[in-house]
Amino acid sequence: MGPTHEIRNQAVPGYTGFIPGVKAENVFSRTYANTSSSSFKNDIVRGHDPLPKDRFATIAADKFSPRSFRRIEQNPDFASRRDYLEYTLSVNKEMKSSTDKFLNSPERSNSVRQLTENKKPYKDPTGTTISPLKFKRDLQGSPLLGQIKEVQVKPLVLERSLANSLKYQKLSAGFQNAFTLEDAEDQGMKLPISGYTGHRKGLKAENVYAKNFRDCSINAEKKLRL
Numbered sequence: 001m002g003p004t005h006e007i008r009n010q011a012v013p014g015y016t017g018f019i020p021g022v023k024a025e026n027v028f029s030r031t032y033a034n035t036s037s038s039s040f041k042n043d044i045v046r047g048h049d050p051l052p053k054d055r056f057a058t059i060a061a062d063k064f065s066p067r068s069f070r071r072i073e074q075n076p077d078f079a080s081r082r083d084y085l086e087y088t089l090s091v092n093k094e095m096k097s098s099t100d101k102f103l104n105s106p107e108r109s110n111s112v113r114q115l116t117e118n119k120k121p122y123k124d125p126t127g128t129t130i131s132p133l134k135f136k137r138d139l140q141g142s143p144l145l146g147q148i149k150e151v152q153v154k155p156l157v158l159e160r161s162l163a164n165s166l167k168y169q170k171l172s173a174g175f176q177n178a179f180t181l182e183d184a185e186d187q188g189m190k191l192p193i194s195g196y197t198g199h200r201k202g203l204k205a206e207n208v209y210a211k212n213f214r215d216c217s218i219n220a221e222k223k224l225r226l
Contacts, residue, residue, distance in 0.1 A: 021046050049154040082138040084189045088130065089153045090218045095163075099153050102163035103129070107170075125181075126176040128157050143214075156180050157223055191217045 019046035021027075025122050038044050045054045047121050092099045102108065108129065122131040132139060132148045139145050153163055162168045162179060191214070192200055200220055211219065 017094060047144055066084055077216075080138045081187060083191045084187045085132055085138055086142055086144055086214070087136055087191070087218055087221060088152050088155055089132065089147050090172065090215075091158055091222065092150075092152045093144075093147070094201075094222075095158045098158055098163040102153050102157070102169070105169050122151065125173040127154075128162075128180055129153050129178050154183050155179055155186065155225075156183055189221070191221065 016102075021039045021042075022035050027038075027044060030038075035044075036167050045051075107126075107176050108124070122133070124130075132152060136148055137146055157163050157180065161178075168176065168179070195213075200217060201224055
C-alpha cells in the first residue's frame with residue numbers, strides 16, 4: 001500500500017447517481033471529484049433555511065473573493081479596488097460641500113496642495129482621505145475616471161457627518177485614524193456585476209429607476225449604509 005494520509009471519500013468517477021447536497025443550483029464550475037468530496041465532508045449548505053451568512057451571500061462574492069486567487073492572497077495590492085473607489089467617488093460627488101469643507105481645513109490643505117501641484121507624493125497621516133491616482137489601473141473604463149486626480153474623503157467620514165465636525169478636525173492624526181479603521185473592511189466592497197439579475201438589497205422597481213445598473217447598485221449600497 002502507498003501513503004494513506006490523503007485518502008478521502010468520494011464517488012467513483014463516472015458515477016451518475018444521486019450525490020447528497022449536490023444539485024445544479026448550488027454546485028457548479030467545479031470538478032466531479034471536488035464536489036463529491038465536499039458532499040461527503042458536509043461542506044455544502046443543505047436545506048431551505050440556511051444561516052444568515054449563507055442566505056445573503058452572493059455567488060460573485062464567493063467565487064471572486066481574494067482567497068480564490070493565489071496572486072491576490074500573496075500580494076494584496078494586486079486586487080482590484082474598483083468597487084470601493086467608484087463608491088468613494090460617488091459619495092464625494094454627492095456630498096461635495098462637505099468634502100470641500102473638509103479638504104480645505106488647515107489640517108489638510110497642505111497635503112492636498114502637494115498632490116494637485118505634483119510636488120510630492122500624496123500623504124495623509126490621518127488616513128481619512130485617499131488619492132485615487134494611486135489606483136488608476138482599477139478605474140480604467142470607469143465613467144468616474146475624470147475624478148482620479150482629486151483627493152477624496154473616505155466614505156465613513158462623510159456618512160458619519162465627521163467631515164463637518166470641528167471637534168473631529170482638531171483631533172490628533174492617531175485619533176482621526178481610529179475613526180476609519182472600519183475602512184479596511186470597506187475596501188473589500190463587492191457590488192453586483194452588470195447583468196446580475198438576482199436580488200439586490202435596497203433596490204426595487206418602485207424606488208430606483210432611470211439609472212444604469214452600476215449607478216443603481218451604488219445608490220442601493222449608500223441607502224443601506226445610512
